[in-house]
Amino acid sequence: MRDDTEAAKGAAPLVTVLRGSQVDTVHLGVACIVDAAGKIRFSLGDASYRAFFRSSSKPLQALPLLIDGVADAYGFDHRDLAVICGSHGGSSAAIQQVSQVMKKSGVPVDALGCGDGLADQCSGKHAGMLAACRFHGYSLKDYLRPDHPWQRRIHSVLSDYCGLPKEKINLAEDGCSAVTFELPLYNMALAFARLARESRRSGGEANGELSNPVARMLLSMSEGWGDLTGEPDLRWIKVRRESDKTEYRDPFTAEHSGSPATRVGGNYPSLVTKGGAGGLLCAALPELGLGVALKIIDGSPIPRWPAFSELLLRTNLIEPVTAQAMHALWPKVLTRKGKEVGSFRMEF
Numbered sequence: 001m002r003d004d005t006e007a008a009k010g011a012a013p014l015v016t017v018l019r020g021s022q023v024d025t026v027h028l029g030v031a032c033i034v035d036a037a038g039k040i041r042f043s044l045g046d047a048s049y050r051a052f053f054r055s056s057s058k059p060l061q062a063l064p065l066l067i068d069g070v071a072d073a074y075g076f077d078h079r080d081l082a083v084i085c086g087s088h089g090g091s092s093a094a095i096q097q098v099s100q101v102m103k104k105s106g107v108p109v110d111a112l113g114c115g116d117g118l119a120d121q122c123s124g125k126h127a128g129m130l131a132a133c134r135f136h137g138y139s140l141k142d143y144l145r146p147d148h149p150w151q152r153r154i155h156s157v158l159s160d161y162c163g164l165p166k167e168k169i170n171l172a173e174d175g176c177s178a179v180t181f182e183l184p185l186y187n188m189a190l191a192f193a194r195l196a197r198e199s200r201r202s203g204g205e206a207n208g209e210l211s212n213p214v215a216r217m218l219l220s221m222s223e224g225w226g227d228l229t230g231e232p233d234l235r236w237i238k239v240r241r242e243s244d245k246t247e248y249r250d251p252f253t254a255e256h257s258g259s260p261a262t263r264v265g266g267n268y269p270s271l272v273t274k275g276g277a278g279g280l281l282c283a284a285l286p287e288l289g290l291g292v293a294l295k296i297i298d299g300s301p302i303p304r305w306p307a308f309s310e311l312l313l314r315t316n317l318i319e320p321v322t323a324q325a326m327h328a329l330w331p332k333v334l335t336r337k338g339k340e341v342g343s344f345r346m347e348f
Contacts, residue, residue, distance in 0.1 A: 008297055010046030013347035015296075015303035017333060024333075024342065027303040029279070031294040031311055034189035036197035038163060041290065042315050044348055047186040051295045052172065053158075054180055054276030055087045058125050059217060060158045060191060061178075064150075065128050066213030067157070070135045074104040081217060082224020083124035085274070089227040090119050097228060098123045105131035113144045114176040121230065122176035129154075129178070146171050146179050155179070161191040175277065185293045188282055192291030196284040199268075215268070218284060222269035231273050232329050239270045239285055239317050273308075275301070281308055285317070305329040306344045314348065 011028035018024060030045035040047055062085045065071050071081065080101050088094035095118045102109055107130040114120035129150055133140050138149050145151065159166045164187045174180035198214040225233040273283040279296030281304045294311065296303050305326070313323035333342025 010049045011297045012045040014044065014307045016345040016347055017302065017342060018345055019333060019342040025300075026347070027300060027307075028297045029295055029303070029307060030185050030297070031292070031307065032186055032189045033311070033315060033317075034186060034193045034291050034293075036190075036193040036289045036291075038190055040186065042311075044311075047189070048184045049295065050170075050182055050184050051188075051280065052174075052180050052182050052276075052278060053188060054174065054278055054280055055122070056188065056274045056276035056280050056282040056293075057158060057181055058085050058087070059195065059221065059274055060161055061125060061154050062128055063161075063195075063213065063217060064153050064157050065132055066217055068132065068135070068153075070128075070132045071216075073135055074101075074131055076101065076104065076131075078216075078220040078223050079228060080104070081220035082228040084128035085217060085221050086124055086224060086229030086231065087121045087275070088124055089230060090121060091227045094227045095119060095123075098127050101127040101131065105134050107131060107134055107140065111140045111143075114178070120176060122174075122178065124228075125178065126176065144177055144179070151179055155181075158191070161194045162187040163190050163194075185295055189291040189293035192282050192284040192293065193289060194291070196286045196291055197289040199284070199286045200289065215286075218272045218286060219268060221272050221274070229274075231275065234271045234273060235269060237271045237318065237322060237326070239287055239312075240319065241287055275304065279304060281305075283308070288317070290317075302331050303344070305331070306346065310346045310348070 008028055011030055013026055014029040015027045016023055030049040032043040032047040033041045035041055079097055083094060083097045098118050109118060111130050112123060112126050114122050114126045129143055130140055132150050133143050142148055143150060155166055159169060162183060164183055170182035172180050195214055199218050201212055221229055222235055225231050270287050271283060271285055275281045279299045279301060281294045283292040294308055309323050309326035312318045332340050334340055
């Protein structure tokens, strides 16, 4: 177990919270941007810093559902996939969505192994796992054991996308009682870069659904923003592509390859994020084939969005006007009466 001094090794100052004009807290962290070939395009701190993937791994835990045909077999739609990949807010609509997933797969609600049942923020993930177990004929009662066939399937897919042998990924039990994975930030970013790249491959549509499983999953996450996923609406954000280089200096040179991202109605997302406990935020940028991983060392969620939007700005991946608009995602330093009394200062 790392103490505070050891945990801070390899971290860089990212965000200072000011109360009035004085420093309140300074948050250290690690961030990296990686392409699907494994090249680090930008980093702050030591990208080999190890952390738990927590809920940011949910897209990778859900992906085998699509690859194996589970989602098609049970008729899961975009909203079903969004809640399976997300950390929902516990609203009646989100709980109803999880109930629908379980009804479609024919799994009883009492099979859920997460702490708060349907109301648990991870119940969508658990409902997806149980659906896969029923589809494959695996045991439901011990579906959370690391040696369960479906957990081994998830572990293999995650290992492949992260580019890390399974024996180099440490396993532990997450807050929802499912397996969580400990690995370097670099490999988290690589996994999201590979998701971004895979979503660009030709897939087309079949019966109104994308046949490319990764593209279908990322689109579902983007369209299911809010209470189903716990992520903000980022559909309005457009990243700077290599074709825009006459308007800006691209720090990554002209290495963005491939055709434009597969689109559905012209609305395929430029940015898909998934946050996790412990100050983690990961993202895929499908049009650029890039992945991002950001970890706040002290585990605070407060500096995540300020640091993330600044990271995209400083690497010229978004326009200044977009970065300014993303300030709406930043938390506020408030008194309990609602008065704003502080601000954020970026340290990179």
